[in-house]
Structures are given as structure tokens and as C-alpha cells.
Amino acid sequence: MTVLKSALTLALLASTASAAVKLPAVTCPGDARCTFKSDRGAYGTIGEGIPFSLGGFTDRIGSGFVSEADNALYLPFETGGQLDNRGAIMKVDLATGNRTLISGTIDEMDARGAGLAYTSDRGNKAQAWDLGNVYTVRPGPAGSVYALVDKLGEARSEILKVDLKTGNRTIVWASKLADDATSSSVADSIQNVEARLGVTSANVNSCERVKPFLTFEVDPKNGDLLLPTRRGLARVTPGKGCVWVSKWDGDVSVAGSGPVPAYNVVQGSTLVGREVTTISGPGNTGLYAVNVDTGERRILSFLNSSTPARSKGKGDVYIGFLGAHAFGKSLFLTTGYTSQQGFAATTVNAAGDRTVIEGKGSLSTGRSSDMSVVAAIPGTDKFIVWYEKALHVFDPATGMGYVLSQ
Template identity: 25%
Template sequence: MTLTPRLSLRTQAAALPRVALHTFAVLATALFSGCFLTGDDAPPTINDRSSPYYDRSCILTQFVEHRSDLQADCRCFTNQAPASGIDLCKRPYNLSLDGISVGDGPTIAGLHQAEYFGGFLDEDEGTEGTVYVSGGYGPSLDRSGVIMRVDVATGDRTVVLERGPFDGPSWNGLPEFWRNVGYVFDVQPGPGNLLYAFAEDSYNQNIQILAVDRDTGDVTLMWTTNGLGSEPVDYGFCETLESPYRLQITKTGFAVDDEGRVYLPFANPTQGRGIVRLSADFRECEVVTGNGVAEATRGTGPYIGGFIQGFTFHDGLLYAFSTGPKQFFSVDLGTGDRTLLAEPDGVTPTERWAVWDEPRQVWWLAGMSNGVSIDAFDPVTGESTDIFNGGVFPWMPLGAAGPIQINSLNYAPIWLRENGNLLVAQDGFSIVEYEPSSGNSIVRSL
């Protein structure tokens, strides 16, 4: 299956002839929902009289006291209504069912089991930044991976990688088709112009790390958790002396440091749980922190169980979650010592993504299985609240509204913009922007 572009709202609008004013009024919602998203300049906000949504703001208190700088005011039901509302305010899933897209370019919306899994925001690329988002689609025996480049200003999408194949040795003589890339669980900046993708192969679903050229999309296999058939390849597997098995790498965490070293989680009842680090040349593997058999034990601190996931760096430390029990903790990369920041059972139910917000001095914590939660957590006071509960922090006076309200986030990623807004992967295949200062949110790309 190949991604195919849809006609976006703005493309459809450009192709329509001029109509009488009374006819235009009927079509206004459909036309205006995306037609202003093109161009090199940022689209007008609802505070700009040139905005098509200037006269569609919500209640006066919101408009005056909690002004929004987004393109539409999605905080009232009238603008979210399926028939008469603004498309940027509607749930992305419903827009997809109607064949509507936001931004131009290929989309995974509507494909079987399509979902965004991870990625990063590059604020230096594009007028308002670029999101590199990883994902996948397709049935379990024929999974397809994808990396998309999403322009934050326009919502436009381009494909960096779709399925493969990747360069590497053959697997027991399997044809090239079986060496395609399966789900891409995360993508992060690598050395130079490379992206490092944390993925699986589409045949055996073995975890692997791929180097992807940002410009050409060329893919090279750098590391894998399993042998390539009978061919001896020095990939530096993570093994323990007391066990004949390699450490069981899981798909729940991925990070790349400034030296090009890669951090991965491991979890197995026999060997223990923790975090391993692969050397920059992918030839060596060492345990950074963990508890279990002797070779998998390093550092002191709280016991970590379940899955280890959600890696991020801040102030020279690595931060992560554990799921059994639920904990949010930091890791000293020199000693492996772990420091507990929060036990989410009592603070936040999230367990997958952590983003540090320097101006507000809080962590944004997100991602949970079969549920929705995006929480702000103050590590000094221990105070926390989710985005749907306004007033706990002065900079978040209102609960979140708009398309983010019905948010099937699950483990999907979040990103923090320099303007203080969050970008959230919603309904599996869209990106929504949330503005904490107003509680407003809009669909950015679909």
C-alpha cells in the first residue's frame, strides 16, 4: 500500500468557481476551514480582522480575558458542531471520514490501523518549525512503516521514508520484499544530516535501528536485536554472562545523545529491567541503569519494573517512566543512580512521554494505555493537573477545549513549541495544537 495525497480544503477551494453571496454562505465552513493555510507567512489569528473566523469567536469572557492566537476559536460547541462548525475545530477522525484533510501532501489517515508513534520537533526548519513524525499502518503480517515531515505553519506533509527497503545483508535468502521496514516507533536526530529511526522489520518484527538521510530518504541498517539468518554480522548484541539469552529490548523508549549514542529499554522477568546504551559505532552495548541479574544491575534508587519507557534528556540526566509500579524518575548517566520524581499513581496516570517546559518550570507528561491524559507536573511542589482542569496553574486558567477534547491519545507523542503551545498527535494520524494560556486547540495537520 502506498500513501496517496488527498485534496486538502485549500486545494478544493482554489478549484471552485466564484459563487453568489447567498450560495457562498452555505459553503463558507467547508471552504474557509483550510483555504488560508497556504503561503510562506503564518495564517492570521482570530484576533486579526482579516481572519475568516474573526466574527466566530466564543463567549466574550474567553475572547477578552483569555485571548487566543490560534487561527480559530474552538472553545465553544457551535464551532465544533459537525454540520455548522469550523473544520479546524472538529475531531480529526470525523474529518477523515468525510474525506477532509488539513494541509497538503500524503496522509496515513484512513489507512488500516494507521497511527503516529513518535518523533521530534525541529524549530529551526521551516517558518514555524517542522515535526518529524514516525508511524505505521497495515495488518500485523504486512506492517508498513513511515516517517513524515510536517510543516507546522501549513500542515503540509512530505514522506521521508515509506516502508523501505533498507540496505543490508539478506535474511536467509529472503527476497527484498521481506526486508522492508515495519512500524517505525520513534525517530530522533542523528549525527549530521541523518535521522535515527527505531523500527522493526516487516517480516520477523525484529527491533532495529535505521539511519535515514533527511534529504534523500536513503536507509541503512545500523543495528538489530536478532541475527540475520546464518550470516555473521558484528552488531554488538546485548548479552549477559549468566543467561544464554540476549537482553530483551522493548519498543517503548528511544533516545540519541549528542555523541550519537543510542539508549534503549530492556525488560525480562529473568534478566531484569533497565536501560542500555549502544556506542556511536553500534559495536558495543552497556547497561546504563537497571535491576536484575548481575550484568543487568547498575545504579541505586527505586526498584523499576514493568516496562521502561519515555526517554528524554534534561540538564545532563536521562528521564524515563516505569510501568510496574508507575514511576517517573531520572538517571545519572555516570553512576546509573535513579531518583524518583513522581509516582504517577498518585500524581499522574501518564507513562510514555515527558517534555520539560523551561519557562513554566514544569514537566508535560503524556501517554497512557487505553486512555487520555496530558498533565503538567511541578517537580518542586509536586503539584500536577491535566489539561482539562484549568485554574491549578495561573498560566493555564481554562480547561482544554476544541478538537483536543475528544483525544484518543493513548501512547501518541507530544511536542512543545517555543511559543509555549503543545503539538499533540491525535486520533492516530493527525496533529492538533493546544494553547495552555487560553485552553483553545485546533487541527494543524491531517
């Protein structure tokens, strides 16, 4: 298909340039950014642009990435948590905290870019490929961003390519063909329009209808999509189908080698070298890795409360309950949970040891199920976290946090 076909050569936004990311010049305590204010009047005061608090109870930020090339954070922003077309990709300037709408619909006032125009099965004009329920964004080819959208349940998962210059969206992959009862009788039905672009059952999904968890990665070698699923890690070559990198059936390995993860739900993923790392929970909470070339599986960190000797790494803290994780220069940051202390930022080192970090500065009241990790700051062990509808820069070495954008 024209939007799926070409062999991709990634010019990733996540540049490997040696220039350090520029952040606000903040010294805590003392700077205004070191104190977080959650009253309504505070939103929109740190950084310019559309605020992250729009009055919706479930406004949320998903997993994003930092582009060194333009000193910016790209992130998915879901507004309202409804199964509608409202959701967006935002760009945050790391030096100022200024917010820019890249693509999608915030509300009646703010929208940018377009998807696919078609005729619905009721004969109405409609538009597909929206960003409602967007969960994860990753750098795509040639100055683009890829975004995973999932309406949940039996609805299809989509990975969309977003043009940063226009905000326009095209489809890269979907878990199944679009549902449309009038596909054979209406020329501009979604199935007919997508079929003309080459979206057919042969190249949409050949891995037995894979439906990924709410995350994905992009292989920088060739632009393939790497999809963590309940049955393993799938590799999708856009326009050409899908193969299993690593697969299991229950606790039996089918492809790849190593321990079989006891997934309940994968909360997030990140690509570290040639491994896709996934964090799962609740239930069998842990941090796992799959080599994208060989399919070899590893357990990186796991707390076995019933048989502590079978744990991987030290620390009486569960990980994998809330949202994504990210990898910095030498460690992971995620959200951990202890029955005595509740939720808190938690690091995982190379040995798999889990350590709860008490927040200071803007995160001094940061023990909350609202906290999630958005991205790592390249070349450092500092991270950007989402807490109380604002973005904070967090340094686990000191526990200090300050508001980046609110």
C-alpha cells in the same frame, strides 16, 4: 562495520538556534483549525500530502521530534499495525501542516528509499531494514534521522539511520543477528550480507542481548544510543558494543544508585539535560529519570494509591498508560487516567504534581485512549499531540488545541 564504525559527531537536527518555531496563525475560537471534524471527507484537508487516516484501524503515530532548523516535525507513522514492511517516517511542515514522506512504505502507491537487498532462506530476493512497526524517531548525525523498529515478540529490535535526501536506510544497531537458515550456503543471505558490513555478534550487542522497550535516545555528546530496558539503561556505542549505565536485578541495584524503578512496560522516553526520563505503566505507573553519566536514578512523579503518603507529587491521576511523553520548557505532558474521568492530557511539573487538563478547541472531545503525545515545541510549554488520526497543537496553560495537520 562501515555503517556502524565511524565515531559519530552529532550535528543534530534538533537545533539550538534561538529562532522561534513558526506555527500557523490561529485564533480560537473562530479559525477553522479550532474545530475538529472526524468524518472521512475531512482527512487530507488541513495540510497537503498523504493523510494520516488511510482506513486502517490501527494507523498510529509514535514519538517524534521538532527540528527548529527546518521548522518541521519528524515522526514515525505505522500503517495498519501489521507485522509487515509498511511504516514510514513523515515530515510535517509546522507552518502549513503539509506532509512529506521521508522514508518507508505507506501502501502500494507511496514508498521512498531502500534498505538492504538480500536472498531469503527460501532463495527469494528480499529487502531488510524496512520501517514496518516503527515506534520512535530521534535526530541522528550529519542530517539524518534514527528510527527504532520492532516486530515484537522474539524478533530483533533495530535502530536504522535514514538519509533525509534519499530515504535510504542503513543499520546502526540490532538486538541480535538476523535469523537466516541459509547463511552459510547462500552468499547473499542476510547474515552474510550484514557480516560483510561488519554486523557481527561482537559489535551488535554485548549487553547480554539487550532488547529495549519501544523507545531510545541519542546522547548529543558522542552519538551513543541510550536504551531503556526492563533491567536498566544501556549505552550502545555503534560498532563497539554496550555497557550498562544503570542496572538492577529485581529490586537490587547492580550499577548506578537510587531507587529501583518498578517497571512493567516503559511507554516512552525523552532526554532532559543529562537524564533519560521514562514513563511506565500500566501497573506501577510513574515518571522516572536516570543520569546518563552517573547512573543515578530518581522518581519524578508517582501515584501510590495503596499508600498515598509514599507518592511523589500531588494529583489523583495515574500516568504512563498510553504512549510517550515530552518535556517542554518547564513541564512534561503525557496522557493520564482517572477512574472517574477516563483518559486526558496531563501535565507533570518540577514537583511531580500531576494535573489533568481539559481540552478545548479541536480537543474539546479529547478524553480518549486514542490520544498520545508526539513532541514538544522547543522553547515553549506547548506540544504536538495525536488524536483521532490528526496532529493537534496543544497549550496546557489554556487547554486550547487546534489542528496542525489532518
